[in-house]
Amino acid sequence: MPTFKLDGKPIPFDAGETIIKAAWKQGVDIPHYCWHPGLSAPANCRMCLVEIAPKPGARPVTLDVLEWDAKAGTYRTTQKPKLQPSCYTAAAEGMEVLSDSSEHVRKARRDVQEFLLLNHPVDCPICDQSGECKLQDYWLEHGRYQKRMRDEPVHKPKGVVFGPTIVYDGERCVMCTRCVRFMAEVAKDPVLDMRERGNLNEIFVAPGRQLDGHYTFMTEHVCPVGALTTKDFRFKARVWFLRTASAVCQGCATGCNAHLDYDPRYNRAYRYRPRDNEKVNQFWMCDEGMLTYKQAHDGRLVQAKVRGEAASMAQAFEEAKSLFAGVPKESVGLVFSAAHSVEDNWMLREVGATVLGSRSFYASGAADGYEDRILIHRDKNSNTAGVKQIAPSAKALQALVEDVGSGRVTHVIALGAAAASATDALRGATVITVAAHQGPLADVSTILLPATSWAEQSGTYVNSKGIKQVSDKALEPLGASRPAWRHLLDLAGALGYEVSTTSLKQIRAQVLGGATVEALAPSPVTAPAE
Amino acid sequence: MEPVYAELEEGELELPAEPMHLNMGPSHPAMHGTVRIVLDLSGETIVRADVQVGYLHRGFEKMCERGTWAQVFPYVDRLNYVSPMLNNIGYALAVEKLCGLAVPERCQWYRTILGELARLSDHLTCNGAMAMELGAFTPFLWLVKAREMVWDILEEETGARLTHSFGRIGGMANPPSADFKGLCRATLPKILGLVEEGEKMLLKNRIFIDRLENVGRISGADATALGWTGPCLRSTGVAYDVRKAHPYLKYDEVDFDIPVGTKGDTLDRFLVRLGEIRQSIRIINQALERMADDGPISCDDPRFVLPEKDGVYTTIEATIQHFKLIMEGAKVPKGEVYSYTEGGNGELGYYLVSDGTGTPYRVRIRPPCFQITGGLSKLLEGRMLSDIVPTFGALNMIGGECDH
Numbered sequence: 001m002p003t004f005k006l007d008g009k010p011i012p013f014d015a016g017e018t019i020i021k022a023a024w025k026q027g028v029d030i031p032h033y034c035w036h037p038g039l040s041a042p043a044n045c046r047m048c049l050v051e052i053a054p055k056p057g058a059r060p061v062t063l064d065v066l067e068w069d070a071k072a073g074t075y076r077t078t079q080k081p082k083l084q085p086s087c088y089t090a091a092a093e094g095m096e097v098l099s100d101s102s103e104h105v106r107k108a109r110r111d112v113q114e115f116l117l118l119n120h121p122v123d124c125p126i127c128d129q130s131g132e133c134k135l136q137d138y139w140l141e142h143g144r145y146q147k148r149m150r151d152e153p154v155h156k157p158k159g160v161v162f163g164p165t166i167v168y169d170g171e172r173c174v175m176c177t178r179c180v181r182f183m184a185e186v187a188k189d190p191v192l193d194m195r196e197r198g199n200l201n202e203i204f205v206a207p208g209r210q211l212d213g214h215y216t217f218m219t220e221h222v223c224p225v226g227a228l229t230t231k232d233f234r235f236k237a238r239v240w241f242l243r244t245a246s247a248v249c250q251g252c253a254t255g256c257n258a259h260l261d262y263d264p265r266y267n268r269a270y271r272y273r274p275r276d277n278e279k280v281n282q283f284w285m286c287d288e289g290m291l292t293y294k295q296a297h298d299g300r301l302v303q304a305k306v307r308g309e310a311a312s313m314a315q316a317f318e319e320a321k322s323l324f325a326g327v328p329k330e331s332v333g334l335v336f337s338a339a340h341s342v343e344d345n346w347m348l349r350e351v352g353a354t355v356l357g358s359r360s361f362y363a364s365g366a367a368d369g370y371e372d373r374i375l376i377h378r379d380k381n382s383n384t385a386g387v388k389q390i391a392p393s394a395k396a397l398q399a400l401v402e403d404v405g406s407g408r409v410t411h412v413i414a415l416g417a418a419a420a421s422a423t424d425a426l427r428g429a430t431v432i433t434v435a436a437h438q439g440p441l442a443d444v445s446t447i448l449l450p451a452t453s454w455a456e457q458s459g460t461y462v463n464s465k466g467i468k469q470v471s472d473k474a475l476e477p478l479g480a481s482r483p484a485w486r487h488l489l490d491l492a493g494a495l496g497y498e499v500s501t502t503s504l505k506q507i508r509a510q511v512l513g514g515a516t517v518e519a520l521a522p523s524p525v526t527a528p529a530e
Numbered sequence: 531m532e533p534v535y536a537e538l539e540e541g542e543l544e545l546p547a548e549p550m551h552l553n554m555g556p557s558h559p560a561m562h563g564t565v566r567i568v569l570d571l572s573g574e575t576i577v578r579a580d581v582q583v584g585y586l587h588r589g590f591e592k593m594c595e596r597g598t599w600a601q602v603f604p605y606v607d608r609l610n611y612v613s614p615m616l617n618n619i620g621y622a623l624a625v626e627k628l629c630g631l632a633v634p635e636r637c638q639w640y641r642t643i644l645g646e647l648a649r650l651s652d653h654l655t656c657n658g659a660m661a662m663e664l665g666a667f668t669p670f671l672w673l674v675k676a677r678e679m680v681w682d683i684l685e686e687e688t689g690a691r692l693t694h695s696f697g698r699i700g701g702m703a704n705p706p707s708a709d710f711k712g713l714c715r716a717t718l719p720k721i722l723g724l725v726e727e728g729e730k731m732l733l734k735n736r737i738f739i740d741r742l743e744n745v746g747r748i749s750g751a752d753a754t755a756l757g758w759t760g761p762c763l764r765s766t767g768v769a770y771d772v773r774k775a776h777p778y779l780k781y782d783e784v785d786f787d788i789p790v791g792t793k794g795d796t797l798d799r800f801l802v803r804l805g806e807i808r809q810s811i812r813i814i815n816q817a818l819e820r821m822a823d824d825g826p827i828s829c830d831d832p833r834f835v836l837p838e839k840d841g842v843y844t845t846i847e848a849t850i851q852h853f854k855l856i857m858e859g860a861k862v863p864k865g866e867v868y869s870y871t872e873g874g875n876g877e878l879g880y881y882l883v884s885d886g887t888g889t890p891y892r893v894r895i896r897p898p899c900f901q902i903t904g905g906l907s908k909l910l911e912g913r914m915l916s917d918i919v920p921t922f923g924a925l926n927m928i929g930g931e932c933d934h
Contacts, residue, residue, distance in 0.1 A: 136854060
C-alpha cells in the first residue's frame with residue numbers, strides 16, 4: 001500500500017484517495033466542515049487546508065502576501081506557501097503533508113474560523129447544536145482569538161421552515177453545502193440549493209417544493225453547525241445531559257446502526273443518530289427509522305394483565321399454571337416474533353418446544369410497507385432473518401388462525417404483539433402474550449406479560465443481509481416490564497419445568513455458538529467521532 | 531453494724547486493677563472536628579489512647595471526580611476550613627503544574643499575600659481556641675477579633691468570609707480590590723497589637739505555662755518518621771518549611787525566618803505559631819510593596835481561563851469560550867502531578883491524575899493534619915487525662931482535612 005507522510009507520520013492510502021480521507025481512516029482528524037466521508041468534496045469551507053512540501057527539486061508554490069511590519073510601521077511584501085484543500089487533493093506516494101505542524105496551516109485555520117464566526121449570532125445558549133457543534137470545538141482547538149469586528153453583523157432569516165421536519169437558521173449556517181449534497185447525492189432529490197453570494201449566501205428550498213421525503217433528518221445530522229434542526233428534537237434536550245447507547249434501528253430489516261441518545265435522569269430516549277457502519281447503513285438513516293426511538297415509550301405495555309384486568313406478575317403466572325394444566329403438547333402453538341431479539345425467540349423455542357414439547361410454530365410481525373433502493377426495506381421487522389434461523393418451519397400467523405379455528409391448537413404462547421393479518425379468531429384459544437407494545441396479539445391475549453423494548457435490554461438482531469448485530473441497553477425497564485426471555489423462563493418455572501439456561505450470557509453461548517458480542521457487531525468504519 | 535473491712539489493714543486494700551474505658555468525643559467541646567479518642571485509664575493516667583478520625587467523612591476525593599477541574603475549588607475550601615485560601619492556591623498551583631501554566635507576576639504576589647492572610651487566620655484560631663479550652667477566655671476573644679479583621683480583608687477581596695472559592699486555574703477570580711493594599715496596611719498593625727496583648731496574658735500566666743510545658747513532647751526524629759510537617763514539626767527543632775525548602779510563588783523573593791522550637795512540647799507549638807504570625811505579617815508587608823497596582827491577574831489562555839463577562843453576552847467567540855469551559859471544563863493534559871505547598875498545618879499536597887478530559891480522573895489529597903493526628907496517641911500515652919485538651923488543641927487537627 002502506498003503511503004504519504006502527515007506531520008511526519010506515515011499514512012497508507014488507496015490509489016486516488018484524498019489526503020483527508022486517508023487520514024480519517026487512520027483516525028487522524030484534519031479539521032473540516034464541508035467534507036463528509038460519504039459525500040462529494042466541494043472544498044468550500046477552507047478549514048482543511050494543509051501545506052504540501054514541494055517535491056525535491058521542484059519550485060515551491062507560493063503566494064505573494066503583504067505582512068504588517070510593526071517595527072517599520074508599514075506593510076512589506078513577503079511570500080507564503082500556497083495551501084491546498086486536503087479534501088480535494090489526492091494523496092501521492094511519498095508526499096509530505098504538514099497539518100498541525102505548519103505555522104501557515106495553523107494561521108489559516110484560525111483565519112477561516114474567524115471568517116466563519118464573523119456574522120455568527122450569539123446563539124449557543126439557545127442552540128440545539130451547542131455541545132456538539134464544530135464551530136465551538138474548532139474555535140477552542142484552532143481559533144482562540146477574540147472578536148475584532150465591532151460592526152453590526154449581517155442578519156439573515158432565522159427559523160425558516162424547510163418542510164414538515166426541518167427548520168433552518170440562515171445566521172448560523174457556514175455554507176458547507178453538506179445538506180445540499182446529501183439531498184442530491186444520497187437521497188437523489190436535489191431539493192436544496194444555495195442562493196446569493198458572500199455575506200448574503202443562504203440555503204433555500206426549490207420554489208414550489210418543501211424539504212420532504214424519507215431522508216430529511218439526515219440533512220440535520222450532516223449539518224456541522226446548528227443551522228438545520230429537526231422539529232422533533234428542537235428545544236427538547238441539551239446534549240450534554242444525554243448519554244448514548246449503541247443501538248440497532250428496529251424500523252425495518254435493514255438494521256441501521258444508530259446511537260440512541262437518552263437522558264438517564266428521566267429514563268427517556270430523545271433521538272437517534274446514525275452510527276457509521278460501512279456494511280449496513282454507511283453514515284445514513286431514514287426519517288421513519290430515526291423516529292422509531294419513540295417506540296421506547298409510545299404504546300408500551302408496562303403492567304401484567306389477566307383477561308384484560310391489571311394483575312400482579314404472581315397472579316399472571318398462577319393463572320397460566322391453571323390454564324395450561326393437563327394441556328396435551330400437540331395443542332400448544334408457539335408464535336415467534338420478528339420484532340424481538342434472537343435471545344427472546346430462542347428462549348421461546350427452549351421453553352415451548354424443548355420443555356413443553358410443542359411442534360406448532362408460527363411467526364408474527366408487522367406488515368410489509370414502503371421500500372426504496374437506498375436504505376428502507378419492505379420488511380418492517382428487525383429480526384425476520386433471526387426468526388428463520390431459530391424456527392425455520394414457522395408458518396404465517398394466518399395458519400394459526402386456521403389451526404385455532406379447527407381446534408388443533410387450543411393454547412398459544414406468543415412473543416410480540418404485532419400482526420400482519422386478522423387475529424380476532426384467536427380469542428377462541430388461551431393466549432399468553434409476552435410483548436413490549438400494544439398490538440393485535442396483545443388484544444386477544446388471556447394473559448399478558450409486559451416485556452422490555454429493544455432500548456431496555458441487550459439483544460441480537462439479524463438483518464436482511466444476515467448480519468448479526470447487537471443493540472445495547474440504554475434505558476431502565478419501564479413499569480413492571482422485564483426482558484421477554486426472562487418472562488418465558490419464569491413461565492416455564494410456573495408450569496413446573498426447569499430450564500437450565502438462566503442468563504443472557506448462557507443464552508448467547510447456546511444460540512450463537514459461543515461467539516462473543518464483540519465478534520458479532522460488524523466493525524464500524526474507524527473514524528473520529530463526527 | 532460493723533464496717534465490712536474493719537479488720538483489714540489499709541495496706542491490703544485492693545483497688546480495681548482493670549483500666550477504665552472512657553470515650554472522649556466524637557461530640558465533645560474540646561474534640562473539635564469530631565474526633566474520638568477511646569481511652570484506657572489507670573486512675574487519671576492514660577494507659578492507651580485510640581484516636582479515631584473519620585467521623586467527619588464526605589467522600590471528598592470521590593466528589594472531585596464528577597465535576598470539572600474548576601468545580602473542585604469549592605471542595606478544597608472545605609479541607610482546612612480555617613485557611614481555605616491556602617487550599618485554593620495549592621490546588622490551583624497543582625492544576626497549573628499539570629497544564630504547564632505560569633500565572634502573571636501580579637497574581638503570584640496576590641496569591642502570596644492572600645495565602646499568608648489565611649495562615650494568620652489559621653494560627654490565630656488555633657492558639658486562641660487552645661487558650662480558651664484551658665479556661666483563658668479573654669485572649670481567645672482578642673485573637674478571634676484579630677481573625678475577624680483578616681476575614682474582613684478576605685471578604686472585601688472575595689465576597690466570602692470563609693469559603694472563598696476564589697482560586698482559578700490560571701489566575702484568581704478577580705483582581706485585587708481598589709484599596710486592597712491600604713486595607714492590609716491599616717489592618718496588620720492592629721492584628722499585631724491584639725496578638726501582643728493576647729500573648730502577654732498567656733505567656734506570663736503560671737497556670738497556662740504549666741499546662742503546656744513538657745506536655746506532649748516528641749523528638750524531631752519521631753515527628754519526621756510520623757510524616758509530620760508544618761508548625762508541629764518545627765516545634766521539635768526541624769526547620770522544614772515548604773516555602774523555604776521548595777519555594778513556590780514569590781517566597782524565594784521575600785525575607786522571612788522559620789521559627790523553630792527546642793523541646794517539641796505543646797508550649798513550643800504554641801510559640802512557633804506566634805512566631806509564624808509575625809513572619810506572615812513580614813511577608814505580607816514585603817509583598818504589598820512589590821505587587822504591581824495594575825496588570826493582568828490571570829493568564830490569557832482561552833483553554834483554561836474564562837473570558838470577560840461582557841464579551842460573553844455580546845460576541846460569539848467569548849460565548850464559545852465560556853461554554854466550553856463551563857459545560858465541558860478545561861481539558862487538562864493527560865498525566866499526573868504531585869504538587870505541594872505549605873498549608874496552615876504543614877505540607878498540603880495534591881496528587882492529580884488527568885485522563886485528558888474536563889473532569890479529574892483522580893484527586894488525592896495529602897492533608898498535613900492526617901499524619902499529625904496519627905501521632906496523637908503517642909503524645910498522650912503515659913500522660914494525665916487533663917493533658918489531652920492542650921495536646922490535641924496544639925496539633926490543630928481540622929476535621930475537613932482528615933476526611934479519609
